[in-house]
Amino acid sequence: MESTVTVDPSGHRPDKRPGYGQLLRTPGAWTFLLPGFAARLPFAMLTISLVLLVQHTTGSYGVAGAVAAVAGVAMALLAPQAGKLADRFGQRAVLVPGVLLHSAAVALLTVLALTDAPLWTLFAAAVPTGASVPQIGPMVRARWAARLGDTPLAGTAAAFESVTDELTFVLGPVIATALCTGVHPAAGLAAEGALSLVGGLLFAAQRATQPEVTPRTAAGRDAGTSRSALSLAGVRVLAIAFLGIGTVFGGLQVSLTAFAEEAGHPGVNGLLYGIFAAGNTLAGIVYGVVAWSAPPQRRLLVGYAALAVTASTLWAMPSLAPLAVAGLLTGLCVAPSLITGYTLIDSLVPPGSRTEAFTWLTGAVALGQAGAVTASGALADAFGARAGFAVPLGGTVLALLVLVGLRSRLVPRTGGAGRGPVASGGTGRGIGHRTPAAVD
Template sequence: MFAPYASLLRQPGALKFSVSGLLARLPISMVSLGLVVLVSAKTSSYGLAGTVSAAYVVLRAVGSPLQARLVDRHGQHRTLPWIAGLNAVALGGVVVAVEVDTPLVVPIVLAGVAGASSPSIGSYVRARWSHMLGRRPELQTAFALEAVADELLFMVGPPVVTFLATGISPNAGILVALGCGLVGTLVLAALRDTEPPAHGRGGGGAALTPLGWSALLPVIAASVGIGTLFGAFDISVIALATEAGATAWSGVLLAITATGSMISAAVLGTRTLRKPPLTRFRIGAVAITAAMVPLPFVSHLGLLVPIVFLTGLTISPTMIASVARVEEVVPNNRLSEGIAWSTSALVSGIALGGAVAGQVIDGHGANAGFFVSLTAGALAMMLAWSGGLRAVAPRGSTP
């Protein structure tokens, strides 16, 4: 089963950029949750915690495509060290601001700066795979491998954040994420052999071609809905575990969700996929929404375990299809940016879901937050099926 993955990692330089990319994107599974835990511990309000976390993820969503455009134009080795340094300073500033009890606007602003400067590592690693493999069939296996890596992070990150927060200090999880992200990003930037060529003035390449919004829009719009579903789901799980007097288990439940997603990604990467990416994405949006249906009516943590695991099984196939759709319609000199737009749509939805569900939970209890997830999933289904199929453009051309 794992032979296709072993073959991928034997490609020259692949293991190095894959491992360093794994370390560099550890913050994606820790920072948002860490902010919720830190701020809620200091203020006893999930609404305020959701606001600070939303500032981080909204500015991350806004900044990622612009950041990716710079990386495509000037190269990863030139831009990533500066971006990672700014992110580390801003994220450290959030921790200090919360600990010394500054006015709420200070951590909100710093969280926004940290989000805007958060390196879009997943986009850059996937761009390296695309540069290395072209449109060979192994590219879908590579995307599945990266989905496995993402879910491994979400399996490990949430329990680490919650256990560090409850066992050491509410800020410990964020500080660990900061260190891992900075080191991993600097190492990735130093790996020049597998870096995609720069296409802008900094790399001497041709002018950037149009991105192809007509093909991307259905996936990007639906990704906002799916992200909203995720954001509401995460904060609802945390609140439900807290209501049950078992806050530390919120991370475990989120890790179980990630485990289901990781298993489905690992299996998917060994299969020959016959349906086109957009069709698979549409089916995935339906599956994720269906998985949300029982959650508003379950309050026992033990009963929640199999439900969140089954929910996880639907996640990776949908996300892999999303990236594959972007890769097949976006010109190769804007691939990082194209993937970043898709990721930003997801992240902006997460911010919206966390903020809305936080307010709903404050007023009506933890289970009510899952209704936000269910509503967002229904919207994502409609958006995913709203656009028609589009022919695939040749690599390097304008789609």
């Protein structure tokens, strides 16, 4: 949610971007927004559903976290490749086989867990489960970009998509926890697979709004995508920052579950995580409507420092109520860091590589979440639930140190990858396109 404002020839600087209502009246928007929301909600359900099912069948948070971590690592490694393929061959060509594979892998993993299959089979099934997670968020943003181009509504779309992402992380864990604790331990994972399948196929069916594929050069390479986006120093720095944010998501999912169970209220963990995610959503809404004057690099450092401070207080909370307040404050600090980081991609990466760049950041969150789930689960098993909160503490502090030390890498160089007009095919959480006349 960038505060970037484009200066017109008269030098006029708009006071605010167009509203959400105007954005949602964009012709054809609802045809991909509704199925897209249904298809991206499972992303927020997968980890907690895996943890609750495997913990129920094995009795160990450590094992449950490790299985979820394998799925997260597989997604982190394969998501950027899916983004590249979607740029080259089209979203439908990648999405349809992807959701079919994902639903089948989820079903297999569920059966293996319920039948007390050997642990190695759970880890094996977690690989295709994570690798096939549909990358709906970047695909939705690509559709906005294709329809809006370099217009003021592009910034509004960036804000809207960030809020939508945070909303899924409010609803997803709450729905998954309610299903797992109130219906059956496998119900959350079953719902995740079903929503991915139905929502993904409905989304893929909306061909009219699908962006055109990236043009190919005579040499056979996609225009502007001969190098990996990860070869850019700024993308690597942002990936480390997002890795730290992933430790917050993963560490809280496991540690809140263990803390609520220790307190004798196991069903409250979904509410606790929902409060954290609600703070995230609220901050995203507010952040998106403010006309920021500070450069995004500075905003990222300030926001990330606040995140590190709030995440460092979680372990010290003595009971559920203070923990809920600390979780809310932590959530309030997550969205500004995520939004600003995603928006920085717009000036760091050439248009032909943006889908890949955004999936690297999404994958970094998943990787951080996977590692945090494993580490927090092991700590909770060995030392109690409170020890699991050391993971988001360490993850955010270390990432902040990297951000401070390498902050110069986040400033685009003249003539660098991200300079010049932004093509309408760019995508990501920060799809606010900018021209050389844009100012922060």
